[in-house]
Amino acid sequence: MSLEPASTLGALLAQRAAAHPRHTALQWDGADARWQRLDYATLAERAHALARALPVERGLRVAWLGFNHPAQIALLFALALRGAVLVPLNHRLSPAEWAAILDDCAPLCLVHDEAFAEPARALAATEGLRAIAVDTLDTTPVEPLPDQGRPGDAALIVYTSGTTGNPKGAVHTQAHLLANLAIAAPAQGLSERDTVLTALPLFHVGGLCIQTLPALSVGARVLLHRRFDPGAVLDTIARERPTLTLQVPATLQALVQHPHWGAVDLSCLRAIWAGSSLLPAELLRACHARGVPVCNVYGSTETGPFSIALGPEHAQEFAGSCGWPAPGVEVKLVDPQGEPVARGRVGEICVRGPNVVALYWPDVDAVDTEGFFHSGDLARQEPQGHYVVVGRSKDMIISGGENIYPAEIEQLLAEHPWVAECAVVGQPDERWGEVCVAVVVLREGAPDDWVSGVEAALHGRLARYKWPRQWRRVDALPRTALGKLVKPAIRAWLVSQR
Structure with a gap:
């Protein structure tokens, strides 16, 4: 169903709830029955209930600590309705690293799941925050709230991995997120007929923004796993027959090496998308031998992340490539002096587009004066126009x-x-x-x-x-x-x- 582009996340959710009220939005493998299956109408109800339950105002931040949970997605929409911001924490970090992030963004409260109840309470006590267990949040349906969100409102702050220094919070506005959905969904051919399997962590833009939110933006069904387990993923493929899934090299390797890999019928998958600049040839061959093309998305926390993509039509011929710039995204390669390099020469990837963040929290520029984000990744552009990443500039x-x-x-x-x-x-x-x-x-x-x-x-x-x-x-x-x-x-x- 074709709808007018939404200008806010709240408007997008309202559109989908009206267009597909009883179509399953999220199907979760967690234990809390209240959240195991949400249709689009119920997802919208939960968002409005959480928006009323949390005392947030425009610009305030709410942190999340836990495994993948439908409430995290409902919370993103709930806060967007208020013009407020979700800050998902990487659950694999240490308490000291969590504390540094909370000190940086100063959230109003910390919402957590049962698995992280103890560290969340200790962290909240140390930081002077209120810790809120997700199962105590009031999800009783309420009268829909007016959408107070605006396109330029910050909606999501995602902290970089910090592999080369202290993590920085990339500020994604509602407009950035919506632009990324508008780029990612058609690039993957997503529609309401699709079923997407999400097992990568939602605290990262890869797990959240490459497939999960784009799938919800078009009315598709999302099968949400609390965390990645290769056996559970293969069992879900056999039982639920998803049409798409997103993996990274480490999880793809775990799937290929699992004893059940060869026995599971993969014909339901029209593609496996991978969020990685580099994909081992062995893994590509293993998937292509099963008749499943492996597509690639290049991006970063700051770039949506849907920036450069290798679609299924080119997956085998250009295996190992990141593909071509996604529609609406500009890419250039530059030398250390910032000058463009000739085709075939190695240069740093710079990205500009409507899904590229402008700031790190709170107001540090993330792009240059022309709006380009300098990735630190090195690549060359091949004669056919596609890009091949060769490493990090610091590597x-x-x-x-x-x-x-x-x-x-x-x-x-x-x-x-x-x-x-x-x-x-x-x-x-x-x-x-x-x-x-x-x-x-x-x-x-x-x-x-x-x-x-x-x-x-x-x-x-x-x-x-x-x-x-x-x-x-x-x-x-x-x-x-x-x-x-x-x-x-x-x-x-x-x-x-x-």
């Missing part, structure tokens, strides 16, 4: 005057049957300035002389100056909640091993 290694991009080496190493996962980082060297060090997690059964075997696979595929000069074997690599490598931690560990 680039300069050895003997040559630029080396770790992602190129990591992709080759990851294809080796003995390598489960790997990271390549630079370490100081008196002769070369820097040299490449490969930190590797090996698969069971790898021989003791694994280094020579892995090096042999690089012959003829990688220039010798790019080869790792040192190799380190570890049991696991440090990663963020969404599976991104935390390379500063790897470098620090290497220093400690000297």
